Amino acid sequence: SQQGEEDPQALSIQEGENATMNCSYKTSINNLQWYRQNSGRGLVHLILIRSNEREKHSGRLRVTLDTSKKSSSLLITASRAADTASYFCATDDSSNYQLIWGAGTKLIIKP
């Protein structure tokens, strides 16, 4: 079963605008990760935030984590055409070594 649920399912914005995606999950976690998938390719790790962290930055990416609401957000600032991809959140299931995946947000950046 999938624990993470991304919102929105699809997002289309103009180049240069900021894109925000949200992820909700159901159980306690050790960490939450965000990945990007370009069409037909493997997933690429973007950022990992641990349960005792509230915010993390990496270049144009900003991730927040609210464990009380069991939710996370990924903000991509100053979007570029190359950011067009699907974005997935994944939470760890420390009881059986699995990452639990959401269904993803499809992001389209219009030039």
Added chain:
Amino acid sequence: NAGVTQTPKFRVLKTGQSMTLLCAQDMNHEYMYWYRQDPGMGLRLIHYSVGEGTTAKGEVPDGYNVSRLKKQNFLLGLESAAPSQTSVYFCAIQTGDTEAFFGQGTRLTVV
């Protein structure tokens, strides 16, 4: 350093045929996973392994078998392919609660 290599990249099978997908890693990670991804969907875990000689079932194991005789290789077998197994298959590796690394995928069509 190739990371995670999946072979083959593409395959067309007839219903009832068998095949084996190979995942090879050169990063010495303990955990290896096989996922399937259907159009517009997230990842669903088929089987995984937490070490050489060990395997475990994931969310959708029926119709698949796996083996991990060597730490660096994780094999996914389809004994009697069905059209419902048409999908893109991804292998991933991970150690502990860190980021996962993915192969580029195998696109399988069963006719």
